[in-house]
Amino acid sequence: MNSLFIEEKELDALMKSIQPYAKKGSMPEYIPELNKMDPDLFGCAICNEDSMTAAGDADYLFTLQSVSKVISLALSLMDQGEEVVFSKVGMEPTGDPFHTIHALEEEKPSKPLNPMINAGAIAVTSLIAGKSGEEKIGRLLTFIHELTGNPAISICEKTARSEKENADLNRALSYFMKSHQVIDGDMESLLDVYIKQCSIQMNCKDLARIGSIIGKKGRDPNSGRNIIPPRIARIVKTFMVTCGMYNASGEFAIRAGVPAKSGVSGAMLGALPDGTGIGIISPPLDKKGNSAAGLKLLETLSQKYKWSIFT
Structure with missing residues (x-):
């Protein structure tokens, strides 16, 4: 695996060449607030222990959506x-798709197959410590503040309001x-926390930054301490490889070989064992x-810089 430093102009040029792939996608209609996002947004940041390279709309604020499943899994395991x-x-x-329900009907007992599908993520969120929904989401936010600084x-x-109005499934x-x-x-309280x-x-x-810490066995490069225990960081990365890209995870593992998680906001998280976070x-x-x-950008970066964990 090659953890070489990538210059901003190099990343920017690569993103401009890949931008047309966005036209092959469509905006999510089932969450109205997400459907309002600018389809031309394109941002990327690559972080390792001593550098941060960012290009495009890297400072734009977006919601995590299913990328949050990685973080809630780490916290509930802790x-x-x-x-x-x-x-x-x-x-x-x-x-199956991430919002499947028929898999629950087929399993005996009826527990979700993994933490990266919606049913599994809801079950995981229920295990975050806290006597109330407010305490659970407060602890998750505090954990994220610690991971990101x-x-x-x-x-x-x-x-959140838009999702709650469309949360029947x-x-x-x-x-x-x-x-x-x-x-x-x-x-209803649990659903509120999950949303x-x-x-x-x-x-x-x-x-x-979160990807960098998960990749580097949960270690914060600034303080040197493990915010996430190494074994839990390994479990999380394994789920990212096997389940992180929904029912495209196998193909992505072959094409890119990067532990990654996507969300319906268009967010993507990558975490490499050398501490490179994307x-x-x-x-x-x-x-x-x-x-x-x-997806195309992460696949291209992996092939260009030999990021695959399987090489």
Whole structure:
């Protein structure tokens, strides 16, 4: 793996050549607030221990959406331990879309196949320590502030409201799991936490910092301490490889070989074992829910700089 420094002009030129791939994607219509995003947005930041390279709209604030699943998984594992977490959610990839419900019906017991699909992420969020929804989301935000070094990161209330008004499928997933004793408690409160989790907003530089720490076994390059225990960072990276790009994860692993997670805002997170973190935003999505231009950019960067963890 080559962790060479990439200059801004080099990254900018590469992004300009890839920008047309955004035209192959479409904006998500089922969350009105996301549908309002500028389809021409394109930002990227690449972070390692001693440098940050950013180009395009790298300072633009966007919501994490499913990228947040990586962070909530790390926190719930730190709070509850592997035995508890994996008694509620499985470890297997799925060839189904991220919002699938029929997989829950087929599994006995009816626990989600992995933490990266919506049902699994909701189950994981329920395990974040806290006596109330406010305490859970507060702890998640504090954890993100620690990972990024940016205490200004907050929830986009506008997006959260938009998602709550269109949350019938996630609500159905929650109540289905409750009826099968996978999760318990007040589902509306849990759904509120999950929606707010997805609506946390940051920029590409913040996201790249998170990727750098996850990649480097959870170690903060500034303080030298492990914000995330090494084993948990490894578990998270493994899920990013096997499940992070929804039902395109296998193809992406072959083409790019980068532990990554995408979100329906067009966000993408990459985390390499040498501590290189990548944050990308480009809203138009391909048919499997991944950023069309973002996916191509990460694939191209990996091939150009030999980033694949499988080489």
